[in-house]
Amino acid sequence: MSETPLDEFVAKKGQSEAARLLRVTAPAIHKALTAKRDIRVLELPDGSFQAKEQRPFPSQRLAL
Template structure:
C-alpha cells in the first residue's frame, strides 16, 4: 500500500479526478485543502483509494462564541 498526503494526491491528479477516485465532490477536496487538514490517501491493492484524517486524541472541538 502506498500512502500520500491529500495535497500530493491532488497535485498529481487534479481536484476533480481526486474527488472522483475518493467518492467525494471537488468542493469537498478544495475545502479540506483550504483548511489544511491532515488527510492521508492510501492506494489499496485492488487499485482503489481510501482516505483518512489524522487528528489528535482526544479531539478538541472549537467552542462557538455565544
C-alpha cells in the first residue's frame, strides 16, 4: 500500500476526482485542505482508496 498526503493526492487527481475516489464531497476535500488537516490517502491492494487522519490525543483542548 502506498500512502500519500491529501494535498499531493488532490494535486494528482483533481479535487472532484479525489472526492469521488474517497467517497466524500468536493467541499469536504476543500475544507480539509484549507484547515491543513494531516490526512493521508492509502491506495489499497484492490485499487481503491482510503483516507486516515493523524490527530493528537486528546483531540480537543480541556476546558479550564
